[in-house]
């Protein structure tokens with residue numbers, strides 16, 4: 038039996054009968070060996086010609102196995118299903134396709150199916166149409182009742198074709214074995230794998246996929262991402278699927294997937310489209326790779342690379358990186374820049390007198406106290422040793438902050454492990470720089486000069502220098518006690 042739609046064997050030749058049908062059927066294996074064969078009979082009453090011919094060429098033993106049954110076919114079939122029998126199925130012409138579908142469902146695809154058509158069309162065109170229709174439906178050949186001289190050859194041809202290709206059933210069995218092996222392989226792959234059709238419906242997945250999501254095969258196959266994933270993630274997958282199908286190629290992207298335990302995991306998707314014979318995208322196959330641990334490690338490494346391990350503040354390198362867009366924006370938008378630099382007074386004495394770890398505690402405490410008085414968009418970094426820098430998001434409040442911070446630090450007491458306690462002081466230099474291009478280094482250098490001034494003035498204080506020319510200063514004028522144009526303002530804690 039051919040698969041529906043397969044090309045037919047072509048029109049039988051119209052030659053004169055050569056042998057009686059009995060003789061023609063004998064050599065084709067329809068004798069004692071009983072090649073399984075299904076005849077679809079198109080009309081009532083029974084085509085006795087055919088039945089008679091077949092009976093005549095059958096050995097008596099084989100004939101006892103032959104069912105010549107013209108009605109109640111499906112019930113008979115279900116009761117006596119036996120591929121070694123000859124089946125004559127009564128099929129009206131109009132339901133030929135339907136009957137073939139039913140036969141296909143019976144997995145009889147390695148059995149030749151011939152249609153005994155008792156219709157006697159008058160013209161070649163009608164014959165051709167009906168034959169085409171039959172071949173399209175999957176019939177191996179059409180035996181016209183009014184052309185008995187051809188039947189032997191037609192039957193021979195149909196059987197030979199089946200023998201030559203080992204029977205479509207064998208091919209299907211082989212394919213089923215391949216599919217089985219493929220599924221077994223997929224199930225052995227630890228990465229979750231899935232296949233979806235062009236509408237985004239899952240058609241296949243492996244065990245790892247089911248385990249990863251904590252779902253059963255029934256919950257996945259036949260369903261879409263909207264059935265198995267949280268709505269927000271399903272939208273992401275759906276958009277990616279559509280983009281992939283439109284591109285017709287491959288896709289790699291990162292997203293998250295709700296794990297079997299309900300937690301979200303970071304996942305890398307690798308997907309590719311597959312196409313039909315005409316090159317149309319018919320679906321996609323993909324694999325998921327869990328990158329949660331890798332992402333966490335990357336985050337840790339990035340954090341280590343960007344932060345000062347003692348205080349958790351930005352280090353100099355990441356401050357530089359974050360300052361690039363800020364300095365650029367300040368230059369483009371004519372914004373002044375406010376920057377504070379401070380260090381611990383006589384820090385060496387703290388280290389020498391209380392030990393290095395006491396010095397570390399002082400640095401940590403200062404970072405914590407100062408950090409509490411900054412805004413989230415201010416940048417706070419430890420430049421190294423006991424030197425810190427703050428870049429304010431705006432210049433407002435720079436004077437009060439410069440004066441408050443030394444006092445806030447001085448008010449802290451640090452309890453040491455040996456029961457003693459100590460306090461620390463800081464000196465701070467702040468600059469307000471005019472709106473033009475600056476580098477971080479030049480800004481820090483200017484602030485450092487102001488910090489030295491604070492040290493010179495006796496430490497434990499903040500000094501502010503506003504380097505803006507008065508023309509750039511806002512109309513509000515300086516804050517009380519604030520100088521302008523390279524003026525210094527010092528305040529002690």
Ligand SMILES: Nc1nc2c(ncn2[C@@H]2O[C@H](COP(=O)(O)OP(=O)(O)OP(=O)(O)O)[C@@H](O)[C@H]2O)c(=O)[nH]1
Nearest residue numbers: 380381382383384385386388393394396397422423
């Ligand atoms: N505990 C500790 N000490 C450090 C660290 N890094 C640098 N230091 C010490 O910090 C001290 C810095 O001293 P300086 O800034 O040169 O001088 P100072 O004693 O603070 O004096 P002034 O700045 O003039 O007030 C040195 O003794 C360094 O060894 C660190 O991570 N932890």
